[in-house]
Amino acid sequence: MRNIEEDEDSYQGEMAFRKTSIPPWNKQITLRAVVISFVLSIIFSFIVCNLNFTTGVMPSLNIAAGFMGFAAIKSYTTMLNHFGILRQPFTRQENIVIQTCVIASSGITFNSGIGSYLIAMSPAVASQISEGNTPINTKQPSPGWLIGFLFVVSFVGLFSIVPLRKLMILKYKLTYPSGTATAVLINSLHTPKGAKLAKKQVVLLFKSFCGSFSFAGFQWLFAAADGCGFSNFPIFGLQAYKHRFYFDFSCTYVGVGMLIPYMVNISLLLGAIISWGILWPWIEQKKGIWYSADLSPSSLYGIQGYRVFGAIGLMLGDGLYHCISMLGQVVYNLRLNYSKKNELPSTIIDYQDSKVDYDDQLRKEYFLKDQIPIWVAWTGYVILAIISIMTVSHIFPQLKWYHILVTYLIAPILAFCNAYGCGLSDWSLASGYGKVSILIFSAWVGLPDGGIVAGLASCGVMMNIVSTASDLMQDFKSGYLTLASPRSMFFSQIIGTAMGCVISPVIFMFLNKDSTIGDPEGKYPAPYGQIYRGLALLGTKGFSILPKHCLELTIILFFSAMIINIIHDVLLHYETKYRLHRFVPNPMCLAIPFYLGGHFVIDMCIGNLIIYLWDRKNKHQCKDYAPALASGLICGDSSWNVPAAMLSYRQINPPICMKFLSAPVNQMVDTFLSSGHT
Numbered sequence: 133m134r135n136i137e138e139d140e141d142s143y144q145g146e147m148a149f150r151k152t153s154i155p156p157w158n159k160q161i162t163l164r165a166v167v168i169s170f171v172l173s174i175i176f177s178f179i180v181c182n183l184n185f186t187t188g189v190m191p192s193l194n195i196a197a198g199f200m201g202f203a204a205i206k207s208y209t210t211m212l213n214h215f216g217i218l219r220q221p222f223t224r225q226e227n228i229v230i231q232t233c234v235i236a237s238s239g240i241t242f243n244s245g246i247g248s249y250l251i252a253m254s255p256a257v258a259s260q261i262s263e264g265n266t267p268i269n270t271k272q273p274s275p276g277w278l279i280g281f282l283f284v285v286s287f288v289g290l291f292s293i294v295p296l297r298k299l300m301i302l303k304y305k306l307t308y309p310s311g312t313a314t315a316v317l318i319n320s321l322h323t324p325k326g327a328k329l330a331k332k333q334v335v336l337l338f339k340s341f342c343g344s345f346s347f348a349g350f351q352w353l354f355a356a357a358d359g360c361g362f363s364n365f366p367i368f369g370l371q372a373y374k375h376r377f378y379f380d381f382s383c384t385y386v387g388v389g390m391l392i393p394y395m396v397n398i399s400l401l402l403g404a405i406i407s408w409g410i411l412w413p414w415i416e417q418k419k420g421i422w423y424s425a426d427l428s429p430s431s432l433y434g435i436q437g438y439r440v441f442g443a444i445g446l447m448l449g450d451g452l453y454h455c456i457s458m459l460g461q462v463v464y465n466l467r468l469n470y471s472k473k474n475e476l477p478s479t480i481i482d483y484q485d486s487k488v489d490y491d492d493q494l495r496k497e498y499f500l501k502d503q504i505p506i507w508v509a510w511t512g513y514v515i516l517a518i519i520s521i522m523t524v525s526h527i528f529p530q531l532k533w534y535h536i537l538v539t540y541l542i543a544p545i546l547a548f549c550n551a552y553g554c555g556l557s558d559w560s561l562a563s564g565y566g567k568v569s570i571l572i573f574s575a576w577v578g579l580p581d582g583g584i585v586a587g588l589a590s591c592g593v594m595m596n597i598v599s600t601a602s603d604l605m606q607d608f609k610s611g612y613l614t615l616a617s618p619r620s621m622f623f624s625q626i627i628g629t630a631m632g633c634v635i636s637p638v639i640f641m642f643l644n645k646d647s648t649i650g651d652p653e654g655k656y657p658a659p660y661g662q663i664y665r666g667l668a669l670l671g672t673k674g675f676s677i678l679p680k681h682c683l684e685l686t687i688i689l690f691f692s693a694m695i696i697n698i699i700h701d702v703l704l705h706y707e708t709k710y711r712l713h714r715f716v717p718n719p720m721c722l723a724i725p726f727y728l729g730g731h732f733v734i735d736m737c738i739g740n741l742i743i744y745l746w747d748r749k750n751k752h753q754c755k756d757y758a759p760a761l762a763s764g765l766i767c768g769d770s771s772w773n774v775p776a777a778m779l780s781y782r783q784i785n786p787p788i789c790m791k792f793l794s795a796p797v798n799q800m801v802d803t804f805l806s807s808g809h810t
Contacts, residue, residue, distance in 0.1 A: 376729020389739020
């Protein structure tokens with residue numbers, strides 16, 4: 133005979149929570165949720181900064197944030213319950229509030245541009261490119277103006293998309309895969325059956341976190357100078373190391389590899405092989421013919437120019453294709469929905485008499501319960517846009533008020549397109565719209581009047597509006613599936629955004645003291661800094677800045693990205709039996725190693741291999757525990773940045789330098805030391 137507990141476990145969907153009361157929206161945002169969100173926001177912002185300043189590869193962190201929030205609050209409430217002093221139970225609505233705050237904060241860290249368009253303004257990046265290295269085309273990032281800039285541009289996007297939430301979620305029923313996956317995870321964690329599994333997942337997460345954190349601290353001991361430590365381990369030999377193929381023992385990227393799809397990893401590896409294994413060695417043989425042999429390796433007029441603009445060609449081709457494709461898809465779907473609306477008789481749906489199931493009926497009821505008036509959204513957008521126009525033009529005199537006004541007139545349309553496309557494909561094109569803004573406004577202002585800074589600043593305005601709009605709609609979808617109030621989602625996003633506007637500049641200042649961000653030979657090369665500055669320079673100067681045959685290479689790669697995307701979409705549309713579209717590489721992923729090399733790809737492939745073998749051995753166990761293991765690896769390794777930066781700030785350096793030398797060089801060093809030199 134089945135017992136009561138088994139009966140509870142048998143319920144699916146909202147029936148599993150039928151005995152759980154739903155707190156009002158203002159009780160879903162609790163003090164403990166805000167405190168935990170702030171702590172996790174710091175950790176996740178360090179993760180994003182670490183990824184942004186090293187490779188720029190960014191997995192979806194929604195699930196990791198939701199799971200970490202659950203682990204933190206559940207541990208706290210379990211302890212209080214053990215002592216009999218728990219006053220407020222932990223609900224899934226509170227869990228989704230934490231996830232929303234953390235993702236909003238870490239999203240600001242990514243969109244803030246401290247690893248891309250803002251660092252591209254810095255003299256450190258400008259010094260690597262002789263063209264445009266003038267005072268009017270540079271601006272040193274500092275926490276003061278960074279915080280002000282982020283506060284005036286980061287909230288506008290939230291108000292631009294709020295009036296469309298019912299259209300996106302209820303009428304068009306967009307899936308928003310990351311938001312849906314997060315909601316499914318949180319719902320499963322809070323069911324009676326999920327609670328049992330969650331205990332084991334939390335234990336694994338903390339073990340993974342502690343192991344990753346400890347190993348990062350161990351590696352720090354051997355990294356006394358540049359080129360030292362495990363991160364420079366030539367596991368495939370010194371020749372492969374010279375071409376940036378090596379394993380750098382990064383738990384962060386092993387964890388990232390566990391979270392991203394197989395084809396993303398394969399695309400990254402293929403891009404590293406094509407560029408650093410074939411293309412760049414061949415172009416280096418043309419030194420003295422195609423470009424001067426006297427140039428430094430980081431000069432944009434030498435081999436670095438081919439690397440940067442080769443990556444730009446692939447990225448622009450991929451971004452432009454997706455922008456055009458997504459706009460076409462949005463128009464097609466809107467026309468389709470409009471025609472269906474006209475064909476059907478207009479009737480009022482009676483949820484009591486219709487066949488709408490219990491879950492949908494309940495979710496719609498709570499989704500429509502706490503309205504956010506449309507006049508609030510539009511008034512907020514206009515007021516914030518006016519404040520932003522005045523403030524941004526003061527921070528960046530190169531960007532005039534009418535330039536910013538044009539951006540704010542166009543942005544709501546692009547925000548809608550991006551949010552709609554993200555709901556269909558889970559793919560945000562914010563960086564693509566930002567790159568287009570760079571080219572337009574850099575050309576509009578011109579190099580003598582500071583076109584580089586103007587283009588980069590306009591990119592920041594556009595990216596923040598478009599990206600925060602799609603992020604908010606993802607959270608609305610998560611809230612819809614967990615019965616969290618849209619009002620609590622909106623205010624959680626505001627709280628998280630405010631946290632991110634302060635946290636990311638402070639982390640930037642903190643890490644910049646440890647190592648110069650933007651130095652290609654340093655700890656934080658910030659690869660997108662040169663790429664974004666190269667785009668702005670291209671907008672102001674045209675193709676005359678490129679080394680010999682670099683334009684041809686860029687054009688070939690540009691159209692190659694478009695052709696690859698066309699092949700993928702044609703196979704996806706017409707071919708069903710073998711699903712060959714799964715094996716078409718991603719052009720954006722192909723582009724990233726063109727600039728960086730393959731060292732981080734090796735780490736990610738190891739993470740992907742772990743998941744593949746684990747999935748083959750025990751599919752259900754892999755599905756249940758892989759996110760916890762990956763989250764612990766990423767968070768633990770990235771959290772070491774905090775004590776490492778503090779030690780560096782106190783001028784406490786690692787005690788040991790571990791380097792690897794070839795046999796002849798080692799013999800020369802031994803001879804030198806034995807001769808009595810010190």
